[in-house]
Amino acid sequence: MSGLRRALVALGVLAFLIGLLSTALILTSDHASPRGLLLALVLAAGWSFAFTGLYAWDRRPQNSTGALMTATGFAWFFQALSASNNEWIFALGIVGQNLSFAILIHLLVTFPSGRLRTRPQIATVALAYLATGPLQLAWALFVDPATQSGCEGCPGNPVLIGGAEGVADVINVFQLLGGVTAIALAIALLVSHWRRSSTAERRVLTPVLATGGTAFSILLVQLVVSELVSSHTFQAVAFVIAVAIFACLPFAFLLGLLRSRIGRAEEVSTALTAENEQLTAELEAKVEELRASRHRIVEAGYAERRRVERDLHDGAQQRLMALTMTLRLAREKLDGDPAASAELLDEAMEELGSATAELREFARGIHPVVLSDRGLAAALNGLAERSPVPVEIAAAPAERLPMPVESAAYFVVAESLTNVARYAEAGLATVRVERRDGNLEVEISDDGAGGADPGAGTGLRGLADRIAALDGSFDVRSEAGEGTTVEARIPCE
């Protein structure tokens, strides 16, 4: 059994036990009523969300829909905590009782990709969490349950800061506004998602969006109307209906899943559509990443050309200009003052020598000839020889590899060794380059100070892009005091 599956089974067992605990809390409650209905709602929605969520999580570990469903189930059990007679458990229940609604909004607006992508989505979900999280907590600090209608016999509030009813009411208004706005936005998003979907996609979306949309619409009506009409009966009935539909939601998700599994031709196409929808969403995210990294590579290309231009201009060009002037002076002094002329010529030759040496080093930095001529092992040895910090080459492939792979590996080592020399205060750097399982694994570690920030410099970022362009992976570990290890894995059959 894989690690993930073990964890999911453990979560399932936990959900089952929490359900049992909730049952005990509700059945022994002094104030919850009617107990039977509450128990049925808590268990039906809590368990069904948790179990269907874990099932979905197992089937599509990359997609966070399953995890969100599971989280909704767990958060739902807060409802049961508020049935407790113990004032602390009761308070915990009060604080968390609305959280599951926010997670559900998150789940619905991101279904089926599980990813938050657009600004409206992010705003909606953030608002929902704000209203049910921080604001709910703030409200719980100021509310005295004894003064709340429908809470006769509730335990006292142990976290009550003061009986400032006014404060609780003000917070409540903000909460209500946030909640209503979030729900309204969520419904709008669901409707717009529905309208943009193809007929085939709608078959998968229908059960989920219809049930979710209805549940939230009723909840919205209940929230708004309860503020206008203080009819407890109406409020209770609307809440029960919303929650009953809410409890049906996970089965709607399950139905979506089942629809995508039945083998008939039409259903297969629906199933494919469902999978497609999810794959497309994942693909789109990948494309977005690729677009960003391609953009950075192009940018890096321009930056590199600017650097080359500047270096040539500041270096070789200036030296050659100076040289021209020195030679002109020498020519003028040739007849009148041959000694001075000779001195100027010596100076010119020295200048020329520096310019040549500078150009050579510059060209080597752009492309190391030894790499294309003799391969990675020879080029790495050259790097080690020029490094001011002792370098041990623990392994290097003797055979030739594709040029892009060799080049990427070379620049990873070169940049890393430069960083070691600059920042690490290391006594030794170890380079290991090996072919393993269809990859070229490159590792540069040092025994220096550590604490490097891979996000800080453009050097490491550029390397990561270079590796990503080859479908490889790149990682920097640098705990303070434990040296730095740069690891790159480049596909290389």
Add this chain to the structure above:
Amino acid sequence: MRVVVADDSTLLREGVVRLLEEAGIEVAGQAGDGEELLRKVRAHKPDVALVDVRMPPTHTDEGLRAARQIRSELPGIGVLVLSQYVEVAYARELLAESAEGLGYLLKDRVADVEALTDAVRRVGEGGSVLDPEVVSQMLGRRRRDDPLAELTPREREVLALMAEGRSNAAIAAELVVTERAVEKHVTGIFSKLELSTSGEDHRRVLAVLRFLDQDS
């Protein structure tokens, strides 16, 4: 002393030819690529072939390959390889079997007429010439438990010049000391590095380079 010069850049080749001729060295032939070089060397049997590393058609290491070919086919002919870059890896390849009649210099050195003619003469006489830059790369390489740390600064200078292929007399002239003093330093270096002394300069080069190259 007769040489054949191979370089695909006519400008550079003509320049080198002019410098050599002014220094009294006869240029028997010129070549623009590896094939032509081999033909000219076989025809003229010069004392030294002056070879640029990068030549057509691939512009990678034609010169090195031609150099190896000359050394295996006509062992009596010295080969002086010139390169835009000097790499320890290439030096290692060139010196794989023997350092006799072999030179490896940075192309920049042709600007220094004395250094160039000196190198051509030494290679023509069966000696070795290794560019100071290669040597300083080898010497400069930081090692753990560095055995070179035991050498005095003067001994390091002597070691570098030995690695470049200089004779004791040349080292003495360069450092402005007596030959006797150089001999003393050489003995000191060989015993500190636990190398066995060998008489001829080009064998000495190999011994020193092998030593510098270990632990890579």
